Amino acid sequence: MAFGADELRVLRRALATVLHPMPLPDEDVQDCLRLAGAVDEVAGEAGRMRAFLLADLARYRGALPGSVAGYLELLQDALAGGYDPVPDDFAALRALRHRPAAAALLERCRTLAERSVRSRLAGCAVPSPAPAPRGRLLALPGGRAAADDEPERPKTPAAPPGPATPPERPAPKPSEVFPPRRRPVPPVSRRVAG
Template sequence: MPTPYGPRGGMAFGADELRVLRRALAAALHPVPLADEDVRECLRLADSVDEAAREAGRQRSFLLADLARYRAALPGSAPGYLELLQDALAAGYDPRPEDLAALRTLRGRPAAAVLRRCQSLAEESVRARLARCAPVTPTPARTPARARLHALPGGRAAEEPKPRPAPAPKPAQEPQPKPPPVPKPSEVFPPRRKPVPPPEQLAVG
């Protein structure tokens, strides 16, 4: 029968029990038909494991009850309390705040060594609980691009008058050159003047 005295509360198996356990694991990984005797040995091992687990639970309950009684009787019960506490730690017991407080009241090298061990185990337990309770931050989802809305024929869009586009500005016109001035006939053909008689003819007449 396996005994519940492995490290941190695990079970210790004998040589025959380990042989049956290896056979059962091999059959689970690679299913093959088992002989009737092998099946009966696996069932006996399963019953033994269940009984050992129940026995481990009973022993743990007794140990914790004795530990609480010795802790309540401190400081006179310091040697017994330290011994029980170390047995409980070896069986997988997580030190409680009252254990840490009780160890701080005790003096001597054994109590200091047990206190350091309990503080280390308590810190590991707290970190493990925080890791299990830490929320997982979800990855922010990308916002899908909004599709452009197009007006459908009919509806209010068809009833409302559509604004007319503003007329495009006209290009600036260049100034037209002025036509050249037309000369008058009098300027082109000046009037002919009468000839003036010489002075001698004026005197004779």
């Protein structure tokens, strides 16, 4: 995740406020809330993309041996994203180990599985690639400066923090996000009569 210059300014102001609490102008509070919403949206989108990748991986694995190239590429992408290989992946890679790329992936999967088992046996939690869902940022301490002439509003109880709600738009299907891979068609050469 990368921040732009404006987002970094908002983040810097928010961190300065945490270190040195003081009332914030309404504009700064709104900037912080917008930034928190954008971060939540990006985290949700990353989770959806991971789910699509894993669904595509299962689909390609089910279509083996005809989908070898696509399966190996998707498995590499999934492993780079922190995916723990499942027994079906090991079985597929063992069947394909005559291919150098599959043999290398099989060895990589064995190493990852061994590391995961050692971590669990040691009582350590295996770090997950995606951040755990967090509650929405509802208010900043010392946020809005209360104006002296503003009437006091009745306080409503704060809702308990819960997981971020997904956007209202429907999630796209994996086939919409990851179109099938097609081989390029060689150009047809035409002979000119002369």
